[in-house]
Amino acid sequence: AMAQDKFKIGLILPMTGPFASTGKQIEAAARLYMAQNGDMVAGKKVELIVKDDTSAADVTKRLAQEMVVNEKVSVLAGFGLTPLAFATAPIASQSKTPMVVMAAATSSITQASPFIVRTSFTLPQAAVAIADWAPNNGIKKVVTLVSDYGPGIDAEKYFKDRLLFNGGQVLDTLRVPMRNPDFAPFLQKVRDLKPDAVYVFVPSGAGAALMKQFAERGMDKAGIKLIGTGDITDDDILNSMGDVANGVVTSHHYSASHNSPLNKKFVAAFEKANNGLRPNFMAVGGYDGMRVIYEAAKATKGAGGEALLEAMKGQVFESPRGPMFIDAQTRDVVHNIYIRKVEKVNGQLYNQEFATLKDVKDPGKSR
Numbered sequence: 001a002m003a004q005d006k007f008k009i010g011l012i013l014p015m016t017g018p019f020a021s022t023g024k025q026i027e028a029a030a031r032l033y034m035a036q037n038g039d040m041v042a043g044k045k046v047e048l049i050v051k052d053d054t055s056a057a058d059v060t061k062r063l064a065q066e067m068v069v070n071e072k073v074s075v076l077a078g079f080g081l082t083p084l085a086f087a088t089a090p091i092a093s094q095s096k097t098p099m100v101v102m103a104a105a106t107s108s109i110t111q112a113s114p115f116i117v118r119t120s121f122t123l124p125q126a127a128v129a130i131a132d133w134a135p136n137n138g139i140k141k142v143v144t145l146v147s148d149y150g151p152g153i154d155a156e157k158y159f160k161d162r163l164l165f166n167g168g169q170v171l172d173t174l175r176v177p178m179r180n181p182d183f184a185p186f187l188q189k190v191r192d193l194k195p196d197a198v199y200v201f202v203p204s205g206a207g208a209a210l211m212k213q214f215a216e217r218g219m220d221k222a223g224i225k226l227i228g229t230g231d232i233t234d235d236d237i238l239n240s241m242g243d244v245a246n247g248v249v250t251s252h253h254y255s256a257s258h259n260s261p262l263n264k265k266f267v268a269a270f271e272k273a274n275n276g277l278r279p280n281f282m283a284v285g286g287y288d289g290m291r292v293i294y295e296a297a298k299a300t301k302g303a304g305g306e307a308l309l310e311a312m313k314g315q316v317f318e319s320p321r322g323p324m325f326i327d328a329q330t331r332d333v334v335h336n337i338y339i340r341k342v343e344k345v346n347g348q349l350y351n352q353e354f355a356t357l358k359d360v361k362d363p364g365k366s367r
């Protein structure tokens with residue numbers, strides 16, 4: 001096919017290094033979407049070009065530049081971490097290329113370029129929900145423990161403000177390095193402060209190490225509960241966490257056990273195509289991102305640039321996570337946030353949703 005007969009999507013992800021699980025989940029979901037929906041849109045052949053940025057922001061930016069200039073991609077997509085999305089935003093603006101953020105979740109990312117559309121989630125959406133749940137469920141004194149970068153700062157701020165508003169107390173706000181974190185001294189500090197709970201945000205993939213150290217220090221036995229946004233009980237690794245994870249309550253937009261026919265179909269197809277790997281919230285951000293791209297391409301008959309961007313805004317559809325839409329003003333995702341508790345289902349650990357907050361907009365946009 002000639003170049004103009006193709007519709008190219010440049011998918012840039014961490015495929016190696018500590019955040020490789022995010023890349024693996026999103027690539028697998030994008031390929032599943034294409035397998036289910038065909039590789040033709042608006043009479044053009046869809047070509048998915050996947051590149052590994054190793055989670056280094058300068059690499060993400062360079063790859064994006066190459067994709068735009070050499071490959072002439074219609075869309076940039078992926079972005080496994082906040083700094084990788086921020087580094088690429090100027091490329092999207094300068095080249096007028098829509099940029100679909102499928103993973104990164106710091107609130108302000110969508111303000112870095114008018115060409116950014118997000119299908120993942122925002123930390124404030126999840127953080128506010130668990131800060132409403134906690135004080136009604138015996139958790140009044142909390143220590144926060146977050147990864148020290150964009151999403152962690154959002155997770156801390158929106159949780160803290162809301163818990164204080166609800167009459168709770170934040171005894172301390174601890175921040176751990178984002179790369180190669182040693183949680184031990186921070187967990188010791190938490191133990192000494194004796195809160196009702198420690199509230200945690202760590203990025204997808206890092207939760208297992210934290211859970212292990214939480215158990216080793218006997219925090220649960222000391223009566224300190226663990227709560228957080230759902231990143232900590234990430235479906236990719238939840239089942240390997242063991243008993244310490246059982247009973248942990250979190251807030252998030254996606255659980256692999258979300259009870260809908262569409263999600264059951266999605267999970268079964270994903271697991272079948274990936275040797276039993278369970279899809280996590282990263283996978284669903286990638287899957288829904290492909291949906292937004294495909295439908296926009298159909299609506300604009302394969303045109304790129306601003307027309308394609310406009311056709312992404314305002315899309316309303318059912319996702320495996322539940323109902324969602326792309327707010328036309330903010331270009332950010334609006335979806336339900338669920339409160340979930342880890343439970344054993346047929347011997348496997350799952351985040352079992354038990355309460356729903358409907359159509360949650362990013363609280364970071366209304367200030």
Ligand code: DHB
Nearest residue numbers: 081082104105203204231
């Ligand atoms: C980000 C990365 C994650 O893995 C996650 O779970 C949430 C946010 C981020 O860098 O934006």
